[in-house]
Amino acid sequence: MSIPVRKFDAVIVGAGGAGLRSAIQLSEAGLKTAVLSKVFPTRSHTVAAQGGVSASLGNTEEDHWIWHMYDTVKGSDWLGDQDAIEFMCRQAPEVVVELEHYGMPFDRTDNGKIYQRPFGGHMSNFGEKPVHRACAAADRTGHAMLHALYQRNVRANTQFFVEWMALDLIRDESGQILGVSALELETGEVVIFHAKAVVFATGGAGRIFHSSTNAFINTGDGLGMAARAGIPLEDMEFWQFHPTGVAGAGVLITEGVRGEGGILRNDKGERFMERYAPNAKDLASRDVVSRAMVTEINEGRGCGKNKDHVLLDITHLPTETIMKRLPGIREISIQFAGVDPIKAPIPVVPTCHYQMGGIPTNYKGQAVDENGALIHGFYAAGECACASVHGANRLGTNSLLDLLVFGKSSGESVIDDLKKMPKAHKELPKGAIDRTLARLDRLDNQKDGADVHEARLALQRVMQNHCGVFRFKDKLAEGVRMILDVEKQVQSTGIKDKSRVWNTARMEALELDNLIEVAKATMVCADARKESRGAHVRDDAPDTPEFPNGRNDKDWLKHSLWFRDGNRVQYKPVTLKPLSVESIALKTRSY
């Protein structure tokens, strides 16, 4: 069977914010670039981001990148790499201004500058008081950004392969990445994209949890492909539970609501965050707020018939503010909670939102192996990558910033690296596409296969029940066993639909191959990390004088690296040294 091969200088997989930003760099530099996406670019999940993108523009009051850096390091619970964090925070004003030049319709201040709002964990003067740092287009920042980036790519004549699903990385014996295999959904055709550089911008895998703010497409495809190619995944135990998903529906309600003055209340109407974070209150970091909410609910102060959620109250805000700054939230609230927030508070509950871990990279977007050596030809940016700027907990609005900064830096790295590479493509290894064909054949020929929908549900339930906001030693150990059982189902899934044309059953089965890798990495790393840090908090690592907040820097100030082969974890040190400034010294985190 002969598989068509298409040659490009660079292939970008994923056309969300990171992929599109990277593509601008490559297309404008004149490289022959293919951008592959499972969905039309503007349908990527960046579109659902709401609150803002952070940059220390100081349009409302004084702000500095170093304060932004401090907040990010503190937010990460010191697990973030300080070189990458410095790079990101210093780049922020430049990439946000570029985006404005691309046409992004930011809201404006009275003097015509980009409008900025307060957000969780954004403080001035090293944690002193809240600062306006989140640059916003109403509560549709992600939508406005994704469309602006797509539009800039239209201008740059970027070549898109829309509704193509990448299936596997092609890697030769030396470890170099030489391309990807991909499936065109419309025709069912499999093609090899042979490239000198492959940039992964495939987004997160929030669909490993049953209750998630994430889109159906967020199945960790890049992580699955990387894991199958022998590349480790970093810090996968760290998942952000966003405090305010609509109870029941899971749809996101931006932190910008609290930035504009929204307040969380329990069944007594009490502003309970005052007890958990006396200084920042409702604008503490997301992990802190989510834990406070779950504690309120667990201690019987939840709201509603089943006392299973809390309330997000903006009824005290002027209607004009809601209509102008939070119109999308009002729509979502009416649609998915049946509540007009002008008149009544919104029922909310912490919901899986963001994957802090991912494919290990340096701050230039180049993928690195367990020894820190470059994986030649391979780059990653955005949620699928781990630079690591978010560490154990991401600050709100740093995700959109991450897309811009590392989308751009990965593109620049490709341009630089290609100059040093031979003109001709390195030859594809024998059997380059064997793994892909084996997966497809297995699926088509599986007899009495496990149901894809059922297997996915089983996976999501294990993750939800064993690896949530609070984690328990026994539950984690049990979760590891259970997820390996689910893996057996995943390995024997079957589909009834065998059509070549737009076969969504096949697509979902192939996505499940990726979800299971992410789920295993998450469970195993969470079980292995015997401390509490950021979003990873376990019952056997409580707050003690020796280990405040349960964090143990002596033994656990290190990144996890999970390998698919042998389902094993090893560790690498955290980079505490920034590029040009003094290290932000370790400190107990409080808000």
Next chain:
Amino acid sequence: MTTPRTLQFRIYRYDPDKDAAPYMQDISVEIDDHDHKLLDALVKLKAKDDSIAFRRSCREGICGSDAMNINGRNGLACLTDISDLKTPITLRPLPGLPVIRDLIVDMTQFFKQYHSIKPYLVNNDPPPERERLQSPEDREELNGLYECILCACCSTSCPSFWWNPDKFVGPAGLLNAYRFIADTRDQATSERLDNLEDPYRLFRCHTIMNCVDVCPKGLNPTLAIGKIKEMMTRRFV
């Protein structure tokens, strides 16, 4: 806790790999109290019959994937309440575009029209070091325009687009054309108007207003088209 009930569907089915012609399939699915939106029911239906093909992603009305014709009216499955629908719920692909399979249409022509209006900011001044300034009032002009999600509900409900999908830009494209005309940072108004000055591209809009009626984001393409027409008229006087 929850009361299961059966929901009846009539769905347009066509798989070119095996069907000689499209047909309507009667099928039902059990749903419960947690299933509020049409998309919730469709996901359950797909668990029952994995061959039903439709696009979906964000499930909150912002990505624009799951546009379809629902009981004769274009809309997003994820924003449509099951309780508002008469049964059997009749689902067809968006009208006026070639069907690839089941509820999935070929959107090439729709995007071609979107691309034809040059949907990007044109400003040939050297970029300043900081943001270009824009007053809040000028920025307000973009409200009701920039929020388009390119779902194609509007263009595929427009008879003018059905007859001339290759020549008439359609409501989505024109709304986006006006989004850039209205942007004080954009310098290409004249070229944008030239680009639309044609018996078909703009003037095939006969203000039928189906687009306004179906837009799931509550936008008003007819109003935007009216403003472009007005600018076009003013050019000649």
